Structure formats: C-alpha cells, structure tokens
Amino acid sequence: MAVFNLNINGKQQQVDVDPSTPMLWVLRDHLNLVGTKFGCGVAQCGACTIHLDGIAVRSCITFVDSVGDKKITTIEGLSENGDHPLQQAWLEHDVPQCGYCQAGQIMNAAGLLIANPHPSDEDIETAMHGNLCRCGTYTRIKAAIKTASNSE
Amino acid sequence: MTIVKTKIDRRSFIRSSVLAGGGMLLGFSWLASSCSTNTPKELSMPDEWFEINGFLKIGENGLVTIMSPNPEIGQNVKTSMPMIVAEELDVDWKNVIVEQAPLNTDIFTRQLAGGSQSIRQSWPALRMAGATAREMLRQAAAQKWNVPIEEVTTEAGILIHKNSNKKVGYGEVASAAAGLPVPEEVELKEIDDFSIIGTSRKNVDGFKIVTGQPLFGLDYKKEGMLIAMVAHPPAFGMKLKSFDATDAKAMPGIKDVFVVKTYNDDYELQWSDITSYNELVAIVGNTTWEVMTAKLMLNVEWEPISDSNRMNVPAGLESTADHIKKMTEAGAKTGREVRRDGDPEAAFKNAAKIVEQIYTAPFQAHNTMEPMNFFADVKEDEAVMAGPIQTPEFMEKTLAARLGLPLEKIDIQMTRMGGGFGRRLYGHFMVEAAVISQKVKAPVKLVYSREDDMTYGIYRPAYHALYRAALDTDNNLIGFHVRMGGIPSSPLHANRFPAGAVDNYLAESWSIDTNISTGAFRAPGSNFNAVAEQSFLDEVAEAAGKDPIQFRLDLLKSAQENPVGERNDYDAARYAGVLEQVREKSGWESGASDKNRGVAAYFCHNSYVANVVDIEMKDGRPVIQKVYASTDCGIVVNPDAAVNMIEGSIVDGIGHAMYSGLTFNEGQPEQENFDSYRLIRHAESPKEIEVHFVKNEIDPTGLGEPPYPPVMGALANALYKATGERYYHQPFVKNTFEA
Numbered sequence: 001m002a003v004f005n006l007n008i009n010g011k012q013q014q015v016d017v018d019p020s021t022p023m024l025w026v027l028r029d030h031l032n033l034v035g036t037k038f039g040c041g042v043a044q045c046g047a048c049t050i051h052l053d054g055i056a057v058r059s060c061i062t063f064v065d066s067v068g069d070k071k072i073t074t075i076e077g078l079s080e081n082g083d084h085p086l087q088q089a090w091l092e093h094d095v096p097q098c099g100y101c102q103a104g105q106i107m108n109a110a111g112l113l114i115a116n117p118h119p120s121d122e123d124i125e126t127a128m129h130g131n132l133c134r135c136g137t138y139t140r141i142k143a144a145i146k147t148a149s150n151s152e
Numbered sequence: 153m154t155i156v157k158t159k160i161d162r163r164s165f166i167r168s169s170v171l172a173g174g175g176m177l178l179g180f181s182w183l184a185s186s187c188s189t190n191t192p193k194e195l196s197m198p199d200e201w202f203e204i205n206g207f208l209k210i211g212e213n214g215l216v217t218i219m220s221p222n223p224e225i226g227q228n229v230k231t232s233m234p235m236i237v238a239e240e241l242d243v244d245w246k247n248v249i250v251e252q253a254p255l256n257t258d259i260f261t262r263q264l265a266g267g268s269q270s271i272r273q274s275w276p277a278l279r280m281a282g283a284t285a286r287e288m289l290r291q292a293a294a295q296k297w298n299v300p301i302e303e304v305t306t307e308a309g310i311l312i313h314k315n316s317n318k319k320v321g322y323g324e325v326a327s328a329a330a331g332l333p334v335p336e337e338v339e340l341k342e343i344d345d346f347s348i349i350g351t352s353r354k355n356v357d358g359f360k361i362v363t364g365q366p367l368f369g370l371d372y373k374k375e376g377m378l379i380a381m382v383a384h385p386p387a388f389g390m391k392l393k394s395f396d397a398t399d400a401k402a403m404p405g406i407k408d409v410f411v412v413k414t415y416n417d418d419y420e421l422q423w424s425d426i427t428s429y430n431e432l433v434a435i436v437g438n439t440t441w442e443v444m445t446a447k448l449m450l451n452v453e454w455e456p457i458s459d460s461n462r463m464n465v466p467a468g469l470e471s472t473a474d475h476i477k478k479m480t481e482a483g484a485k486t487g488r489e490v491r492r493d494g495d496p497e498a499a500f501k502n503a504a505k506i507v508e509q510i511y512t513a514p515f516q517a518h519n520t521m522e523p524m525n526f527f528a529d530v531k532e533d534e535a536v537m538a539g540p541i542q543t544p545e546f547m548e549k550t551l552a553a554r555l556g557l558p559l560e561k562i563d564i565q566m567t568r569m570g571g572g573f574g575r576r577l578y579g580h581f582m583v584e585a586a587v588i589s590q591k592v593k594a595p596v597k598l599v600y601s602r603e604d605d606m607t608y609g610i611y612r613p614a615y616h617a618l619y620r621a622a623l624d625t626d627n628n629l630i631g632f633h634v635r636m637g638g639i640p641s642s643p644l645h646a647n648r649f650p651a652g653a654v655d656n657y658l659a660e661s662w663s664i665d666t667n668i669s670t671g672a673f674r675a676p677g678s679n680f681n682a683v684a685e686q687s688f689l690d691e692v693a694e695a696a697g698k699d700p701i702q703f704r705l706d707l708l709k710s711a712q713e714n715p716v717g718e719r720n721d722y723d724a725a726r727y728a729g730v731l732e733q734v735r736e737k738s739g740w741e742s743g744a745s746d747k748n749r750g751v752a753a754y755f756c757h758n759s760y761v762a763n764v765v766d767i768e769m770k771d772g773r774p775v776i777q778k779v780y781a782s783t784d785c786g787i788v789v790n791p792d793a794a795v796n797m798i799e800g801s802i803v804d805g806i807g808h809a810m811y812s813g814l815t816f817n818e819g820q821p822e823q824e825n826f827d828s829y830r831l832i833r834h835a836e837s838p839k840e841i842e843v844h845f846v847k848n849e850i851d852p853t854g855l856g857e858p859p860y861p862p863v864m865g866a867l868a869n870a871l872y873k874a875t876g877e878r879y880y881h882q883p884f885v886k887n888t889f890e891a
Binding site: 021040136138141 | 225226227228352354355357358359361362363364365366367368370371373379404439440441442444445519520521522523568569570571572573599601602603792793796797799800801802803804807825826827831832833834835837838839840841
C-alpha cells in the first residue's frame, strides 16, 4: 500500500492503495465516483474513460502510480452543473437506452472535441471506435457530438 | 367515452393502512428521477406525500410521484409506463417524479422485463391507475365545493368547477382524495384526447446518466459492504475438484475464500434458475481490485463431470466442430413434424423448380455492458437484495427457498440495468450473492469480471435451418418446407408466415442436448428465423423472377384472403402494411436498381417490422449507408424513444448477424472478452436510419424485440446485391470480409 495525492475534478484527494490499482477502482471503490464504469477491464470497451490533462484514457489500465500530478477529470467533473455542451446534446438527442456506456462515450467525445473542436463524421467514427454501446445508440451519439461541436 | 370497471385490478389499489388518516411522509429514493428537463434539485419537494394508490402519490404542492413497476433494462419503460398513468391522471408531465417501484406483488402484476410485454400487458392497469386517482381527486373537489362530481373537470393537474369559476390544484385535495373509497368504475380518455401518450418525452434518468450519478447495480453501496467474486469451472461439463485458498487468503484485503453451492440438491429449479456451475469458489474482500487480484492466486482443480443428473451430455466436453457436425447430421434427417398443410411431398415431386438452402447461426453471449452483479444483505430473519434482475418475482421465490426465509422477508430493489437482452432473466448470480452474504454475515456486492460474464453465459442457442421451396411452371410457390433445430432448442415458429400462405406446407423441428447453458436472447428464435427465412424468401423470389417485396405481398394477400390452416398467428394485413410502407418510404423500385438494397419483414412479440437496407462497397468492405424501418406496434406511447429503440435494434441486429459468435473448444468458450468477441462498433453502424410507424389506434404492443430480427435478413439480402454472394452462415463477416 502507498499514499497517492491525486488531483481529481479540481480537488486534491488522498488515497492509500496498492500502487498497481487501476484508477477505475480507485475512483469507484475509494472515492465513491461511480460514474466511471467497469465494462471489460482490458481497454476494449471504453466505459471507463476519464481524462488525464484533457486526454481521454481508459482508467481500467491506468494504474494509480502512473498518474503523478496530472489532472484527472471524470464524468462527475466534466462540468459543474451537468451542462457541458456534450451533456446538453446527449439530453437533446435523448441518446441513452440502458445508459451504462454513456459516461464513457461522453468522456471520450469530450477528449475528441478538445483535440478537434469540429470533427468530421469520419473523425468521430475513428475517435469513438473504442467505445462500445451494446444497445446500438451509435447514430445518436454521432448526432449529439455534431450538435455539441457546432454549439461551441 | 370508455367506462371500465376497476374491479379486475383492485388488487393494485390496496393502500397502506397508515394512510387512512391522511398523509404520510415518504423518503426520496435514489431510484427516483424527475421528469422536468431541469435538474431534480430545482424542484421544490413537498412536505407531505399522499398515496392515492399503489402507482402514485401526490404532494400538497401538486407534485406527483408515479411508480414505474417494471425493471428498466434500457427499453425505456421507466419513462413510458409512468407516461400512461400521467395521461389518465391528467397532470403536467413536468410536475411528475418517477420512482422505480420495488418488487411488490401485492400491488403490481408481472414485474418482469421480457417478451416485449411491459407496455402491452400493463396498458389497462396503468391507465386505470391514473384514471382512478383522477376520479378520486374529482370526488374530493366535488365534496369540498359541494357540487356534483359530473361538474368537476380537470386540466393538467387542476380541478375546475366551470359554473362557479372555482379552481384547485391536485395537491390541495390530495389528502382528502387519499381517504376516499376506490370508485367502482372509471372513465378512460379517448385516444384523440391524449396529450402525453403519443408525444416524445425525454428519458427520466437522462440527466443522471449523463452526469454519472449512481443508478446501476454495480454502483450500489452500503456501509460495511464487502466485495465478492466467484471462480467457476473453465469449461461446460466440468466441476470443482479441489482448491487451495492459502495464497489467495494471504492477499491484502481478503476476508474469506470458500465454496458456494448455488442451489441445494433437493431444490427443483424453476425456469429462471439456470445453472451450469452449481459449485463455485467465492473470494470475499474489501475492494474490487483486491478481490480481482486475489482471484488470480487461487489454486483450483477442476474435473470433468462423470455422473451427475444435471448433465445433459455426460460424455463431456463439447467443441464447435462437433456441434456443426451434429447439426449437419440432424438437419439431414426427418425431424418432429409440427405442422402440415396439404400434401407437401406431392408439391415437391411435381415442382418445376426447387430452391433449397441451409442456414446456420452460432452461440452468442448477451454481453450486457454492465456485467452480472448483485448486492445482498442476508440476515437470519430477512434478506435485502439490490441490483439488476429482469425476473424479480421469480427470483424472490428462488431466494426464499434457498435461504429458508418467507417470501415477505425478501426485499428486492430493482436498479437500472446496464442492458438485459434476456441475460438477466436468469438470476443465479443473485442467489450466489445471497449465499455469500449469508456465509460472511455481512452486506456483499458480487461482481463478475467481463471474462466471468462471457464464459458463464446463458447463451443464445446455436441454430440450423433447412428451407425448401417448390415452384410450379408459372413460378407460383406451391410447396414450402422448413426443418429447424438447434443446440439445445429449436427456434421454429411453425404457424408464422409463410405458413397460411402456401397450400402445401411442412414444418419440422429437432434439437440436440448440450452441457452449455442457453436461454432467451433478444427475440428468442426469431433472431435466427428472420434471417434464414427472409434470406430464403429473397432467393425464392429471385428464382421465381419476382420483385422481393411484391412476392411477399402476393403471399400475404393470399394468406389474408384465403388462409391455409387455422392456426396462423399473424395478421396478414398488418404484415403487408409495414412492407407497403417501407416500399413507399424507401422509394423501392422493382426490377433493376443502381442501389445494393435488401428487404425483409418479420412479425414477433405482437409487432410488425419491415426494413430496407442500402449497402455500398468500399475497399472490399460493405458500408451500410441507410436503413429504413417501418413498424406497426399499435399506439406509440413515446415516439422519439420508440425511434431510439428501433435504431438501436437495427444496429444491434446488423452487429450480431455480421460479427458476433461464440465458439467452444473442449467445453471452453474461445472468446472471453471484447478483444476476441466481436461486437459492432461506431464506424460499422449504418450512416443513416429512417424510422416510420404505421399509424393506428390498436392497443400498444412491444418494441424491445420486434425491430431486432428483420434487419438481419435485409442485411443478408443487401449483401447479396453488393457482393453477388448469398450469406447463409453467421457471423457473415467470417464468410468474406475477414481474411
């Protein structure tokens, strides 16, 4: 076990965990931030997507000892009032069915828009390739990303 | 005006006795969601809630809480079921809070997510719940104003007496209304007067979903809760031999390691109790990662089962190659005759042309994005359970039997489910969680890893179908023969189209036993039938030199005007209706078309769906440019959500037909995570989906399953146009595109 000081959603947090613990479980089990979802554990589904310094990463393979002082953003901290353009667009398009993958989809899309504020359809498909939606809401996800990118 | 007796559903109107004297304060649950487009915190909560009946309560400020009785698996019933109550109650939707009801068989009937039946079967009860409450509110206002109830009208949560110009909000008379007797009969709204049903309302959990608030079983937490995982045998047909827990127990955070027996030997399994692995090794600890890590240190020996009455194939460990061989053999032999019309043998003997094809589909894992999990807090005299389950009513009985507790001491909270697709009809994981909690005497959340989830599945069976069609010299379909089977069950629906449309018809069925656990998977049976049958009909239409839509419509016309046999379980006119609509909306041209288009239509779970799929080939790979859908599901309760469900079904159907399959080697699933099990991804889904509904005033039928099967047939037929090859074996990607 070791103590880690983490910057999560703009707040300093301290956890005492095994250094090999993935950020996914640090967030979910130790910090009660359960918006980041467990889907596969091997970076194949994207449900656990968070940001490190604004870059979308899979928290299930991001070990706590690799984070250092990078700024972590989770779905809970993407916006203060749940009004990030993507969150608004997601509601406008009523994207979710079961909803389980959607936080990861939004975080991945938010990473895309930071790097590329006005992505083409192909840019969206490429960037979102690693995020599975078992309910098949891909067409709405794409529409919501386009709405959000146009609103900025 | 429709007057209905409330009697048949009076069971639903039992009120808790404490309410007799007036109001009761009820807590605001984490399972509650606001229908307002604003965030829940902007609503001012009432000081008191008055329970009018089991479905709804009204606050003194006019806010209304409507209970959503059925499990939510993404089919959006948590929004659409309360919409039906709100419609008859006549309340402004933005003043409604929706709360997931707990399992309560005293108040609600059929709290189950399955068979696309939630809306269809609850339609009368939900309307009556709202209408009854409205009637009681009118009665309370009539008494308050001392006027006849007939003179009291309502408008969006306001009671009005027009003659005296008096108005009062529901909240102000809710206390009085709650004390009134339940009326004997109530008036239901005319369809033309609907103002909520038929209008698009956003998912009531939408804000929570996009902001990552706790909603799902895996998010459930309780003070002092431990985490558990289980190790199951690596292969179907194997069982636990021995284990050494020393190393695992020595790992940090680990509390205990022990054997869990899911069902007792003398317990008679009900349909929702499927278990392949009755003895598991449980690892219990403080945190998920600690338990996952310790699980790797577990030394377990497994052995083939040699003599167990739970075994279907005692000889043991099955491989996909054996399955294919067995299915090929079974498909070549005469099966069990299920339906016969006319003289099919003679029709084939006299045929000018015979078309014959074989279709297959592999086992498939449900792969809900939220893996199996459940919270259990089992004490000596009660059990509190919370998590994702499609069959809480059935599992309550199983748990009572397994834990030795009376039914009323089993409390089941239904969390929002990260997908169901049929997998969570089978709640063995719930029993495992309960038994573990009982053993460690602490609240426990059982968590399956993705590998646990995919390799201990209740899979979609593997299927095989032989289709034959006899055409006469004028290219009329004079004989039709289907022989279908599967491991372990046949998907045959012998009384569906084209039964009833062909004079000489034969349907046969067969099945082969297996040790592999299987069960319902979105549109069971239909999820294969539609592909095979609709691909086959396309080939028959081609052989007959007919346009594939007109060919089907001619058959449906014949089934409508001159049906063969008496047990045909579809409405030929509604079937034709969706085909006609999709033909019009897609601008279908008979004869030569520069588009690679395929069509299919199917009926299942009481609804009718037709699709046209357009494909373009790019770099040797198919790109699905557009899918058209036409659906007849009766009255559409929540149109945009229905469109979403159909879009998702189309993506899901294309995905499973194209990419997904589970293979076995010596009883062991060869895919165990998404790196080897292919699911459809963003770029592979259709670029555009256009959804239409056939408008009518028929009571609503289901939508969770019906839009899933037909698109697979339309896909196969479009692929044929695009590549010149027919696609008989799923997943299609294995045929050509994946070298």
